Amino acid sequence: MLTPSPTTKGRGKPRTSNHIRKFSSPLALSGGKANIYFGDSLEFYDDWPTPTVIISDGAYGILGFNGDTPNPQHLKEWYLPHVEAWSRRASYQTTLWLWNTELGWATLHPLLEEYGWKFVALHVWDKGKAHIAGKNTSNLKHLPIVTEVCAQYVREPRISGKTIKEWLLDEWKRAGLKKSTANQAAGVKNAASRKYLDQGHLWYPPPPEAFERMVRFANEYGSPEGRPYFSLDGKRPISREEWLTLFPKFHPIQGWTNVWHRPPLKGKERVAKKKSAHLNQKPLDLTQLIIQLTSDPGDIVWEPFGGLFTGVLAAALLDRVGYGSEIDPEYYDLGAERLISGLTRC
CATH class of the missing domain: 1.10.260 (434 Repressor (Amino-terminal Domain))
Incomplete structure (x- = not known):
């Protein structure tokens, strides 16, 4: 099936030249627990059920993928239509997990507050020194960065303006x-x-x-x-x-803090062809953690910027119902293959 021309609103232009998409959209797997769509998530939000969890892993402002912004200054414009849609579709039980760099998160924080999202906590993924092993850091003007952050937000309920x-x-x-x-x-x-x-x-x-x-x-x-x-x-x-219903779900898990000491992805865990398929693939275990913390079995999990659909896979494995989209046809196909493989083994 030839790839249609998806809208580029909000994600930048996908790579579509001479690409044949293997899978139709939407694709439902594991009895409907994993649902993925090819195209811009802005086109699908109104068709998805109300989310209990939203996992956002979009633009970082580092030109990390085709459609990313060249610097964090443009992140607000990039995310604005998505934040508007999340705010419209979320309930008071919804938790937003926003992955980004420290500067990217700081840039987006005022936008989220403006749309009624309340900051809860900042979680730091410490990848350790293995993340920079073998890299030339002599030209850096700062200490090597081995972290990403995942900020937790919820909706701020108001009754009669209070x-x-x-x-x-x-x-x-x-x-x-x-x-x-x-x-x-x-x-x-x-x-x-x-x-x-x-x-x-x-x-x-x-x-x-x-x-x-x-x-x-x-x-x-x-x-x-x-x-x-x-x-x-x-x-x-x-x-x-x-x-x-006025409060987000949260189930504490003993032993975990807001600092996640977790090596970078490698080996079979990282989806790859000749080299790593996705620059910013997230660990499945950390994704399962945030889903377990803020949802129950049967709840809806959104992954608007699917990439390799780690969030959708984690949701299905935890007996939640995942909805994700990806605008890049190559990532979409790789993610679909990963889902089919990952869910078949279970």
């Missing part, structure tokens, strides 16, 4: 209740007054059970004139299930 933190305290005050009474309501010693209603760095949201008790208490003992309290629609109090 953050969750502000809304919790305002509703408690609106009910005419003392702050200290929240401990009795939540069934805790002092966590409600010191944590759940705190407005500083000590704040964290009450667990579902504690929140449910606080809502019940406020609507039973609060001022009758202001009822219902803790309501999203002004007609009834928010339910436990609705409360959970």
